[in-house]
Structure formats: C-alpha cells, structure tokens
C-alpha cells in the first residue's frame with residue numbers, strides 16, 4: 496500500500512481563506528478587526544522564522560499583527576507588565592508568547608497571566624481544564640490542526656485506536672484529549688513506555704510528537720493506519736539543513752493508509768489554527784456567533 500499524502504499546506508490555505516472571509520464580514524458588518532499579539536523573548540533563529548510567518552499570514556487574513564520582540568535578559572516583571580497591557584488592549588484579541596522562554600522566566604506563571612479569553616495557544620490552566628472536562632475552551636493550535644486533518648480524512652474517529660507518542664502540555668496531552676473527545680480509544684506513550692513498537696503497531700491513528708528525527712520506523716506502523724507527524728527536526732545532511740519529522744517517512748508511507756509530510760503537514764495547519772483561534776476569540780469577546788468548522 497502507498498499512503499495517501501495529507502496535504503497540510505493546501506488544507507491550511509483553505510482554512511486561512513475561510514478565516515479571511517469571516518474577517519471581511521466582521522469588518523463590514525461589525526466594524527471589528529481581529530488582532531493577534533505575538534511575544535518573542537530572546538533570539539532563536541527557528542522561532543524568528545516562525546514568528547515572521549505568523550505575522551505575514553495574520554496580515555494576509557486581514558487581521559492586525561502586533562509583534563513584541565524583547566531582549567533575552569528581559570525580567571519577569573517587564574514581561575508580565577507587557578502581558579497586562581495586552582490583556583487590557585481591546586484591539587488585541589489573541590496573545591501568544593513564543594515558547595520555550597529563556598530559563599530565568601517561569602513559563603507557567605507567564606502563560607497563566609494571559610487573559611484566558613485571549614489565550615489563543617490554549618495553554619492557560621483554565622483552558623486546559625475546560626478542554627479536559629469537555630467544555631468550550633481555546634484549543635491548542637497544533638492538536639486542533641491535527642484533529643481537523645483526521646476528521647477530514649476519516650469522517651468519524653469513533654472507536655478507532657489512537658496512539659499519541661509524546662506527553663507534552665503543548666502537543667501530546669491536548670491531542671489525546673481531543674481524540675478522546677471524538678471517542679477514540681487513546682493511549683499516550685512517552686520515553687518510559689515499554690515496547691513502544693508494539694504499542695504503535697496497535698494504532699489506527701498514530702500521532703508522533705517526540706522531537707527525534709525519524710525515530711518511528713515503517714515497521715512500527717499498522718498497515719492502513721493514519722500517521723500524523725508533528726515532529727519538526729532540523730538536521731544537517733550533506734552540508735545542508737533539512738527538516739525531518741519524527742517518522743521515517745518513506746518506510747511509513749509504504750505501509751500507512753495516509754500520512755502527513757514534514758514540511759507541509761502539521762506545521763502550516765498550526766499557524767492556520769492560530770489565526771482561526773484569534774478569529775474565534777474576537778467573536779466571543781464581542782458576543783458574536785462563532786465561525787463554524789474552525790473550532791473543536
């Protein structure tokens with residue numbers, strides 16, 4: 496079997512077009528322009544590329560982008576002051592603080608200082624709790640993008656065996672919650688999991704969010720399974736920097752039913768979902784109906 500390639504780049508372009516249509520209507524009918532503030536502390540080349548892409552796509556969707564680049568040695572107090580100003584700013588509907596933060600900053604404290612209604616990453620403890628109890632929340636962008644692609648491919652996910660490799664707060668855990676919400680039988684695997692190969696082979700849906708280039712070989716994939724590769728690993732090969740997923744793509748694509756590539760899979764969907772969340776936050780803040788199909 497040769498897997499169907501799930502084209503995250505094309506899917507993301509559709510999501511952004513949908514967001515842009517809603518933004519046009521919000522402007523015309525309600526005089527509102529959704530605004531997204533991105534805060535980057537310190538210099539990390541990969542983060543800067545990501546932040547620049549986000550800013551560009553935010554503007555292309557008709558929204559306002561506010562970028563705040565702070566020195567690596569910014570104090571926690573100064574960062575919390577900035578977040579307080581963004582919380583109070585009615586032109587800002589979404590706030591994203593790029594992670595990881597430099598070591599001297601307490602990221603839990605920083606994230607939990609964001610107004611949960613503006614927490615478009617869905618990392619605030621209130622949003623985590625709401626998601627875990629099946630209540631309306633802000634849903635983390637990467638897992639939301641994965642869920643959209645899975646629903647599109649499968650229709651219903653009910654009763655499928657899903658294995659999520661990785662248990663981080665930003666990908667693995669919220670991904671597992673969303674899959675459970677769609678009635679999958681969910682296993683969360685991690686670095687202490689015994690016989691990971693065997694666990695993976697049971698998966699109808701295999702989500703890899705580890706951060707180790709090509710650690711999941713093709714023979715861990717159940718024939719016909721859907722493989723979602725969240726990993727973004729920069730690797731030097733033949734003197735060039737290449738982007739590799741957590742899954743050994745060629746081997747997995749030979750047995751899977753469907754697979755997301757890296758690049759061009761989950762990454763573009765993450766940014767599209769960030770814009771969708773900003774639109775959703777703007778609608779909620781103004782008591783307007785939420786856009787359909789753009790939330791979990």
Ligand SMILES: NC(=O)C1=CN([C@@H]2O[C@H](COP(=O)(O)OP(=O)(O)OC[C@H]3O[C@@H](n4cnc5c(N)ncnc54)[C@H](OP(=O)(O)O)[C@@H]3O)[C@@H](O)[C@H]2O)C=CC1
Nearest residue numbers: 637661662663666685686704705706725726727761762765
């Ligand atoms: N495409 C996108 O939009 C995004 C991509 N990413 C990428 O996804 C990947 C994961 O990110 P993130 O969740 O933040 O990473 P973290 O480092 O926070 O978490 C990695 C997880 O993988 C587990 N793990 C590590 N080694 C193994 C192993 N040998 N076997 C099984 N599990 C293992 C860890 O287990 P333990 O808890 O036991 O240590 C941990 O739970 C990275 O490549 C990152 O760049 C991240 C965010 C967005």
Ligand SMILES: Nc1nc(=O)c2c([nH]1)NC[C@@H]1CN(c3ccc(C(=O)N[C@@H](CCC(=O)O)C(=O)O)cc3)C=[N+]21
Nearest residue numbers: 591592593594595616636727758759760762763765766
């Ligand atoms: N508060 C916070 N929220 C995040 O969502 C967040 C974060 N911090 N820190 C870093 C990770 C990583 N992440 C990516 C998003 C898009 C691509 C992406 O668009 N990738 C392209 C390739 C881009 C390239 O060429 O480098 C692709 O996969 O096709 C990658 C990675 C979001 N993260």
